[in-house]
Amino acid sequence: MLELRDVTIKYEEKYILNKINFQFDTNKIYGLIGKNGSGKTTLLKTIMRLKKESSGDLLLDNTSINHTDYFDLDATFISDEHSLFQDLTMYEQMLFLCRLKGYKKEIARQKIDEIVGLFKLEEYVDYFPYALSRGTIQRFAIVFGCLRASRLLLLDEPFITLDPVQVNILEEMLISQKSKDKIIIVSSHDIDSLEEICNEYLIIKDSSLLSFAPNELNRQTISKLIGDSYD
Structure with missing residues (x-):
């Protein structure tokens, strides 16, 4: 369980989030929706x-995580901004991550x-990051997130550079992960993909966090709630 109690984020005189109270339960996928600049990424980075x-x-x-360092948090954040070692191949980077997790080499x-086979990345494992497309890097970022095997999995626009087949693979992977005592939060403008995977929608509007069941919303009602950016 992840709980937010009176979480407030303010820049100068503008509230991004104002006294947010919410409980995220395990074995559920939450879809985080809002206009650009509404605070979706800010909320995810605050949790992380x-x-x-x-x-x-x-x-x-x-247990309070207010003062927990990012590296000590049982959580993984997958964004569309990636920091990679440019002088290591993708396979070497995955092995390095596994070593940090304490896996034996064979495991x-x-x-x-x-996981590389699942995302059909076998032909790219010996490439360096600078030689890969943005979409391929995004798929590897998801692989890194899976290898970390964290309780809390946060994804910021994970579908943005994926083709339809890759989107379907990611949807199936997320659905399979939610039954493993995880809390999964996916921020995305891809309403169609969120409809396939989410148990609950969270909409950021006017610095508040509004909760809806999937059958309570569609694209038209979302547009009315947050504005014309989803029309």
Whole structure:
């Protein structure tokens, strides 16, 4: 369980989020929706402790994470901005991540082969990051997230550079992951993909967080709620 208590983020006189109270339960996928600039990425980075300008409390399994370092948090954040070692191949980077997680070499290779095969990335594992397209880098970012095997999985616009086949693979992967005692939050403008995977929608509007069941919303009602950017 992840709980937000009176979480507030303010830049100068503008509230991005104002006294947000919400409980995220395990084994569920939450779709985070809002206009550009509404605070979706800010909320995700605040949960990940990458932004600490907030007030209020964040608790993971009833334990405060307000002062937890990003590297000590049982969480993974997959964004559309990627920091990679340019002098390591993608396979070397995956092995390095597995070593940090404490996997034995044979187990690491098995995990890598499995998830790389799922996303059909076998031909790219010996490439350096600078030689890969943005879409391929995005798929590898998702692979890295899977290898970390965290309780909390946050994704910011994960579908943006994927083709329809890759989108379907990612949807199936997320659905399979939610039954593994995980909390998954997906921020996206891709309403169609969110409809396929989400148990609950969260809309950021006027610095507030509004919750809806999937059957309560469609593209038209979302547009009315947040504005014309979804028309």
